[in-house]
Amino acid sequence: MLSPQSTEIVRATLPAVGGAIGEITPLFYNKMFTAHPELLRDLFNRGNQAEGTQPKALAGSIAAFATALVEHPDTRPDAMLARIAHKHASLGIAPDQYPVVHEHLFAAIAEVLGEAVTPEVAAAWDEVYWLMANALIALEDRLYEQAGTPDREVFRPCRVVGRLRETDEVATFLVQPLDERPLPAPRPGQYVSVRVQLPDGARQIRQYSLSGRPDQALQFSVKRTAGVVPGEVSNHLHDHVGVGDVLDVSVPFGDVVLDEGDSPVLLASAGIGCTPMISMLAHLAATGSRRRVVCVHADRSESTHAFREDLAQLAAKLPDAATHVFYERPEGDWPAERTGFADFSGLGIPEGATAYLCGPLPFLRASRAQLLAAGVAASAIHYEVFGPDLWLGQD
Incomplete structure (x- = not known):
């Protein structure tokens, strides 16, 4: 992985780079879009750029990758890389785009940090970048092959x-x-x-x-x-x-997919995050699964709850399934325990359950904390985020 010399330099400079990454990434995007306006027009999400979520997501992924390299030098953060690679493959990202990112990212780093970026520091962080980039290129090539699109025409x-x-x-x-x-x-x-x-x-x-x-x-x-x-x-x-x-x-991509085992399953969602959960539930029902399934969904009200009837009908087809729906502002006569935010206490989360979460970031954080407190293993909690992943690399 990272060479010993670069490891020490990155470890020493990580606080400075990490502390300035929030300033570096917006400058990087500004430089890149000025030189290549077609990227903002036809590839990058203009809304995420305007809101600042894409720069934050990039900052998080770079910091997480560099931290993993210096703290766990013998282990590659494959889960994080897979998440990014699937997103890239779904856009048709090609290897020749990585040098473009490198050019403008390192120009932004040099501009923000100034004289602190010595040739040795630049070389160490260059090594970090290309370790990450080359790992992503390899993963993306594999995904293109698996999808039958080796030409990246997805x-x-x-x-x-x-x-x-x-x-x-x-x-x-x-x-x-x-x-x-x-x-x-x-x-x-x-x-x-x-x-x-x-x-x-x-x-x-x-x-x-x-x-x-x-x-x-x-x-x-x-x-x-x-x-x-x-x-x-x-x-x-x-x-x-x-x-x-x-x-x-x-063609379809995504690394948060239903496993094919027979362990219990928890499907938890909020708002439009119900869509991948409905797909998983439909698959379980269509295949006659006998797994224990617990479905939890949180929404504003009955009228905003998409796939409300589907949730009930699909769960009814399974021999061992339960649904728990929470509305912030119920419009009908619902039991008190279903009013407010999703509460996992008392829902009977089965031992050994694999959990799948999808929804806004506050919902993901709250749900994961509750599941960990309930004894669900961290490795058994999987999540999907719509838009830039601002949670990437966090525990």
Whole structure:
């Protein structure tokens, strides 16, 4: 892994680089987008850039990788790398893009840290970067091969063959490839990237979890988003895409997938985070699984809860399943224990359970803390985040 000399330099300079990474990453993106405006227009999420979440996610991944190298020199952080590699592969990232990132990232580091970046320090951090980059390139090449897209052309033109209204804010799209060649079979919990051309000419990309059975028509669900930086692609899909329209859809990717064992399963979600959980639950029901399954979902109210009926119907098909739904502001006559935020106490989490979580970051943090306190092993808790992973590398 990292050479002994570089290890000592990185260990000594990690506090300084880590302390300045919040200043380095925005400058890096500014430099890169100035030199390559097409990257912001057609690849990077403009909303995440405006909100600052993408720079924070990059900062977290670099700091986590460097920390892992110096604290555990004989172990590569494969779980973290796999998470990033799947996201990159779903966008069709190519090896020749890594030198572009390197050029502008190191220019930003030099500008922020100034004379502290001696040739020795620059060489040590250069080693860190290329260890991470080359590991990602190798993982991404493997993912492209497995997906049947060694040329990295992961997008296929697909026709929308169905559109369903789940709630006022959530719509489900069913798509089929135009050439009728089947897409690689997804695994329960995976996602696809969807690329659309916006009115200003930009071709923006977003990832959406698959929300149906992996062996049936490809379907993904989209929540309309508001706020200071509205979701450009999500709102475009809601407002302008219907049956008969054509979308560029990637082959499925994602590392948070339902395992094929027979251990108990906990599926916990909040809001639109229910989509990968519904896919997993649909797979369990379709295969006649006899596993113990506990489903927990938190939402604002009944009317905002997408796949509410599906949750009940699918769980009813399983011989050993229980559902627990919590609403912040119930609209009906619900028991008191289902009012408020998700509370895992008293739900009878089975021993040896594998947990899958999806939802906003506060929900993930609170849920993971409760599960750890309940005795669920940290290695048995898996999570999916929509958008940049601001939790990457954290315990």
